[in-house]
Amino acid sequence: MSATSLEPKTEPHKSPATEDRPWTDYFTFQTDHKVIAIQYFVISFVFYLIGGAMATAMRGELATPNPDLLGYDNYNGVLTLHGTIMIFLWIVPAGTGAFANYLLPLMIGAKDMAFPRLNALAFWILPPAGVMLIVSLVTETPQAGWTSYPPLSVTSGQLGEMLWILSLLLVGTSSILGAINFITTIINMRIKDMTLFDMPLYCWAMLATSILVLVSTPVLAGALILLSFDLIAGTAFFNPTGGGDPIVYQHLFWFYSHPAVYIMILPIFGLVSDILPVHARKPIFGYRAIAYSSLAICFLGLVVWAHHMFTSGTPGWLRMFFMIATMAIAVPTGIKVFSWVATIWGGKIRLNSAMLFAIGFISFFLVGGLSGVMVASVPFDIHVHDTYFIVAHFHYVLFGGSVTGIYAGLYHWFPKMTGRMMNDTWGKVHFVLHFVGFNLCFFPMHILGLQGMPRRVVQYNPEFATLNMVCTVGSVLLAISTIPFLINAVWSWLYGPKASANPWKALTLEWQTASPPPIENFDEEPVLWSGPYEYGIDFDREADELSVRDLLAEVKAEM
Amino acid sequence: MKIPSAIITLLAGVAITLISLWYGQNNGWMPVAASQEAPLVDGLFNTMMTIATALFLIVEGAIVIAIVRFRQKTGDNTDGPAIEGNLPLEILWTGIPVVIVLGLSIYSFEVYNTMGGLDPMASGDPGIQQVAAKPGAAIAATLDEPAPKMTHMHNHMALGVGASPGTQGKPADVEVKVTGLQFAWLFNYPASGVISGELHVPAGKEVQLDITAQDVLHAFWVPQFRLKQDAIPGRTSQLRFRPNLPGTYPIICAELCGSYHGAMQSQVIVHTPEEYDAWLQSQIASKNAGENTVAMVSSELSDRDRLALRTADLGITEDILAQVHSHQ
Ligand SMILES: [Cu+2]
Numbered sequence: 001m002s003a004t005s006l007e008p009k010t011e012p013h014k015s016p017a018t019e020d021r022p023w024t025d026y027f028t029f030q031t032d033h034k035v036i037a038i039q040y041f042v043i044s045f046v047f048y049l050i051g052g053a054m055a056t057a058m059r060g061e062l063a064t065p066n067p068d069l070l071g072y073d074n075y076n077g078v079l080t081l082h083g084t085i086m087i088f089l090w091i092v093p094a095g096t097g098a099f100a101n102y103l104l105p106l107m108i109g110a111k112d113m114a115f116p117r118l119n120a121l122a123f124w125i126l127p128p129a130g131v132m133l134i135v136s137l138v139t140e141t142p143q144a145g146w147t148s149y150p151p152l153s154v155t156s157g158q159l160g161e162m163l164w165i166l167s168l169l170l171v172g173t174s175s176i177l178g179a180i181n182f183i184t185t186i187i188n189m190r191i192k193d194m195t196l197f198d199m200p201l202y203c204w205a206m207l208a209t210s211i212l213v214l215v216s217t218p219v220l221a222g223a224l225i226l227l228s229f230d231l232i233a234g235t236a237f238f239n240p241t242g243g244g245d246p247i248v249y250q251h252l253f254w255f256y257s258h259p260a261v262y263i264m265i266l267p268i269f270g271l272v273s274d275i276l277p278v279h280a281r282k283p284i285f286g287y288r289a290i291a292y293s294s295l296a297i298c299f300l301g302l303v304v305w306a307h308h309m310f311t312s313g314t315p316g317w318l319r320m321f322f323m324i325a326t327m328a329i330a331v332p333t334g335i336k337v338f339s340w341v342a343t344i345w346g347g348k349i350r351l352n353s354a355m356l357f358a359i360g361f362i363s364f365f366l367v368g369g370l371s372g373v374m375v376a377s378v379p380f381d382i383h384v385h386d387t388y389f390i391v392a393h394f395h396y397v398l399f400g401g402s403v404t405g406i407y408a409g410l411y412h413w414f415p416k417m418t419g420r421m422m423n424d425t426w427g428k429v430h431f432v433l434h435f436v437g438f439n440l441c442f443f444p445m446h447i448l449g450l451q452g453m454p455r456r457v458v459q460y461n462p463e464f465a466t467l468n469m470v471c472t473v474g475s476v477l478l479a480i481s482t483i484p485f486l487i488n489a490v491w492s493w494l495y496g497p498k499a500s501a502n503p504w505k506a507l508t509l510e511w512q513t514a515s516p517p518p519i520e521n522f523d524e525e526p527v528l529w530s531g532p533y534e535y536g537i538d539f540d541r542e543a544d545e546l547s548v549r550d551l552l553a554e555v556k557a558e559m
Numbered sequence: 560m561k562i563p564s565a566i567i568t569l570l571a572g573v574a575i576t577l578i579s580l581w582y583g584q585n586n587g588w589m590p591v592a593a594s595q596e597a598p599l600v601d602g603l604f605n606t607m608m609t610i611a612t613a614l615f616l617i618v619e620g621a622i623v624i625a626i627v628r629f630r631q632k633t634g635d636n637t638d639g640p641a642i643e644g645n646l647p648l649e650i651l652w653t654g655i656p657v658v659i660v661l662g663l664s665i666y667s668f669e670v671y672n673t674m675g676g677l678d679p680m681a682s683g684d685p686g687i688q689q690v691a692a693k694p695g696a697a698i699a700a701t702l703d704e705p706a707p708k709m710t711h712m713h714n715h716m717a718l719g720v721g722a723s724p725g726t727q728g729k730p731a732d733v734e735v736k737v738t739g740l741q742f743a744w745l746f747n748y749p750a751s752g753v754i755s756g757e758l759h760v761p762a763g764k765e766v767q768l769d770i771t772a773q774d775v776l777h778a779f780w781v782p783q784f785r786l787k788q789d790a791i792p793g794r795t796s797q798l799r800f801r802p803n804l805p806g807t808y809p810i811i812c813a814e815l816c817g818s819y820h821g822a823m824q825s826q827v828i829v830h831t832p833e834e835y836d837a838w839l840q841s842q843i844a845s846k847n848a849g850e851n852t853v854a855m856v857s858s859e860l861s862d863r864d865r866l867a868l869r870t871a872d873l874g875i876t877e878d879i880l881a882q883v884h885s886h887q
């Protein structure tokens with residue numbers, strides 16, 4: 001991995017079409033953003049399955065009040081790895097690395113990313129990070145949760161904790177490299193006629209996300225490096241035994257990890273904003289409001305971190321300040337939710353798999369958003385902090401929100417990426433299992449937390465047994481729901497019906513080229529003949545059954 | 560006869576309002592309220608539940624109606640109307656959340672202040688109480704060193720929830736020093752020298768807990784009091800409240816603290832004042848008779864041993880006792 005040149009350099013390609021790309025390319029160091037994106041998709045999905053198996057194991061443990069499956073010795077290790085893998089090796093790489101790599105250059109009509117080699121490097125940093133976590137599973141697992149608070153993290157096993165720190169440092173480096181690339185690409189590589197306000201909303205979301213990554217990730221890296229000194233060199237930055245301050249770690253950690261929530265959800269906001277108009281056949285409602293609200297969330301997201309510390313070492317006035325700042329985020333977030341509902345309202349909805357998951361996203365995310373406003377309130381948060389109410393809240397945001405949105409994106413762009421259609425019926429089966437399993441698994445957790453069940457426990461008061469059993473049943477349904485998806489994806493990729501260039505009749509640029517796109521994306525220069533969401537404007541012509549290709553030809557002829 | 564849509568909207572609005580108001584008050588999701596402050600938190604929660612229920616019904620209702628009413632008709636391959644926005648509507652759904660979150664912020668602030676969250680004696684962070692004496696000392700410290708002896712100042716500032724505005728500046732009726740350690744809670748009554756593994760408090764009296772931790776972070780939580788505060792090694796934090804419903808409630812450790820975190824539970828017994836006095840006298844008597852030597856054992860304990868001790872009796876080791884006494 002010596003290729004560290006930052007020059008935007010594209011290799012001269014010999015083969016004109018992706019059909020000719022040997023399959024081995026997907027396992028090697030490649031600079032084509034589409035190959036890198038697929039690599040991100042596949043590896044992050046593999047980690048999703050590993051993290052999901054861990055979740056199912058934990059729910060199996062929690063089916064009964066006694067520690068009888070994983071037991072005291074394994075439970076904390078599994079919960080730490082579950083959180084770490086799901087965040088850093090699934091949602092972050094899938095929502096940013098995978099989708100941004102695939103979509104950004106195509107959406108703005110570019111041949112590749114600004115820095116293709118850097119891009120490949122960012123990806124190849126990821127597998128070693130994952131391998132370290134898997135190694136920790138068979139040697140010594142980190143025990144202190146994905147938050148890794150000292151002093152526990154520096155007193156519960158050096159090897160496991162060190163593997164965890166190194167793994168996160170690699171993931172952080174990868175996402176910083178990715179963010180540099182995304183910002184540069186969005187700013188510099190748009191086709192001539194495309195202003196920022198002609199961009200699809202996913203590009204806006206990635207702009208805001210990448211700014212967050214660049215500002216916050218270095219702080220996490222700093223905190224982790226100091227933590228590793230406390231761990232192996234016996235320093236006392238955070239260890240109170242030597243006069244260190246564990247609260248300082250919490251501030252540094254959450255300075256990154258609150259924005260991390262937005263790093264995981266903003267790209268998904270973008271995906272959904274791009275999927276809903278296509279299948280509702282209506283323009284996005286309030287384009288500018290949605291674009292600006294991403295930037296507002298980006299800014300506010302940087303000044304709310306201490307809301308994770310309302311019961312920790314924070315003085316009263318600080319708790320009040322962070323409460324008000326956190327509540328303010330409800331405003332731009334509300335704008336988005338209302339705008340999405342207004343987008344589908346009055347449309348002509350094609351209720352296919354992609355649309356079901358996109359609408360499912362709104363309905364789950366709404367619940368997570370509402371409980372998010374609740375936990376912003378200091379007196380209430382003092383009661384529910386570190387309980388199952390919080391577990392419910394963030395799974396509604398990150399699973400109901402991010403993961404559901406990622407599925408919507410996969411169903412929507414699968415034909416573009418593979419050149420084949422997915423089976424819609426099995427997609428719907430997947431959605432029903434996902435919807436029922438998700439709500440069964442996570443809704444009762446709100447009540448469990450309010451009633452008195454803390455999070456991260458291997459055993460609990462027997463009075464909570466019934467609700468926990470419901471959660472466990474839901475988690476099994478969720479685990480099963482991935483099977484139809486996996487079979488559908490693999491089968492469709494190999495044998496699915498061929499997809500046309502634009503099966504959804506969408507207006508954004510990625511649908512103007514072949515499915516899958518040729519190596520340099522567009523055989524001829526793409527033309528910006530329409531805004532990204534101008535549905536309904538060519539109403540009369542659509543009625544004449546004109547295909548987009550014909551329209552395109554017509555527009556070109558007029559120019 | 561066709562009912563005008565304005566009337567249907569009005570009826571739906573009334574129904575959503577009524578359902579939300581009812582569900583906000585009658586969700587039954589909170590456990591019993593056993594302190595004077597708990598109903599304040601419940602009132603706040605019920606208000607938020609009312610608003611959340613209304614927003615939930617409006618948005619999910621709109622989604623369901625849209626899916627039913629605006630599905631593509633078979634054979635209709637045209638687009639929907641080219642509506643790109645509606646400024647008054649967008650101003651409305653920006654303005655309403657602004658008003659809601661402002662209202663909730665003010666309400667939360669009021670509740671927090673009434674609970675004592677802004678008591679100047681309990682809402683400032685004095686910083687860590689043990690600092691490295693010399694610059695090099697911190698670097699030289701190792702994990703094996705014994706935990707630091709904490710200097711204890713009277714009338715110190717602490718973190719957490721202090722006295723309600725009415726009683727600020729006055730000492731609480733009962734003061735208990737709370738120490739969290741892997742994997743037990745220790746309660747030390749400095750006025751009488753009693754040490755217990757369970758918290759006993761009198762109903763109707765103001766109780767102040769000075770909370771710290773021996774080893775790693777823990778968090779003291781009694782769901783029925785709606786109060787939680789991290790126990791932080793090197794810092795003292797505070798919870799001040801007035802229990803008012805006699806009974807036995809769980810004390811739960813709410814911060815991941817090691818393998819047996821899930822087993823780190825104790826209980827708080829809220830007595831009537833007479834029962835409380837009787838309990839205290841019996842403890843003092845047995846202490847004087849020398850019976851308070853709670854299982855003195857070697858400090859060479861594995862996590863599992865400590866847990867076994869705690870569940871069997873009280874896992875209190877000599878150096879822990881020494882620690883606790885040094886706090887006084
Ligand atoms: Cu946060």
Ligand SMILES: [Cu+2]
Pocket residue numbers: 739740741742776777778812813814815816820823
């Ligand atoms: Cu604990």
